[in-house]
Each structure stands twice: as C-alpha cells, then as structure tokens.
Amino acid sequence: MTRIADKAEFEKEDAFGVGAPNEIFAQYFVGDSFLKPLNEPGSSPVFIANVTFSPGCRNNWHIHHAKEGGGQMLLCTAGEGWYQEEGKEAVSLASGTVIEIPANVKHWHGAKKDSWFSHLAVEIPGVDTNNEWCEPVTDEIYEGLE
Structure with a gap:
C-alpha cells in the first residue's frame, strides 16, 4: 500500500488525473474532492469518473x-482510502x-487521514x-479508523 501525502507526488501516480474541484457535489463531502469525468454522461449506458x-x-x-440492477463499482487507482x-x-x-x-446499500468512501486517494467510480445501469445523499460520516467514526 502506498500512502501519499504530497499532492505533486500523488499526481505522478494518478494515471487519470485529478480533474477539477468537485463543486457540484461539494456539499456532500467533508474536505476537498476533485472530479474528472472519463466519458460524457449519457453517451454510454455506463458513466465513469475519476474521483x-x-x-x-x-x-x-x-x-x-435501483428497482433492478444499479449500484456502483469503485476501481482504486492511487493512494489509500476507506470504504x-x-x-x-x-x-x-x-x-x-x-x-x-x-x-x-448505505455506504461511504474517502481518503485516509494522511493520504490522497483516487478511484474510478462506475455507475451500474x-x-x-x-x-440519495445522507448525513456526513462523523468525526468519531472517521477518526477511529487506523
């Protein structure tokens, strides 16, 4: 596993690129996230973005x-995180x-305290x-992770 605290070092490892600040969904994140769509939404049954x-x-x-199918896949590409x-x-x-x-299934994902983290998010048709966005992950839950 490779924890990467330095952004410049992380960008060397992140094959898909960090992308732009994730302003559209910022209200659903604690901390700074970035989004880089890898295909045009609606151009394919599957949408993929580097988060x-x-x-x-x-x-x-x-x-x-989803009533049928649906869900998501995360393909982790750089740094370390939690699910x-x-x-x-x-x-x-x-x-x-x-x-x-x-x-x-109710869930969350994100970076470890001391590492940048990227994954490809694949939306399953x-x-x-x-x-449905729910409550933030509490500091108590997050800070308790090692």
Missing part, C-alpha cells in the same frame, strides 16, 4: 437506489482494490436509479 479525495476527505453516507457499508467494518483501500457496491 480524487484530499487527505482526510470523505463523502457522506449515501445510497445508490464502509452501514453496520460493517471499514475496508482499507489501495491501488488495485475493486469494491462492488450493491444497489440500496439499472431501472429507476437515483442517488
């Missing part, structure tokens, strides 16, 4: 709803880790899909 988290950044709990489903232990993430998130 980058600064050290300590994480998104809120959220749910990818956690509600009611389960957090999973450590590093380059090469693949996380399959079923539809309708489904029927009647939508994303």
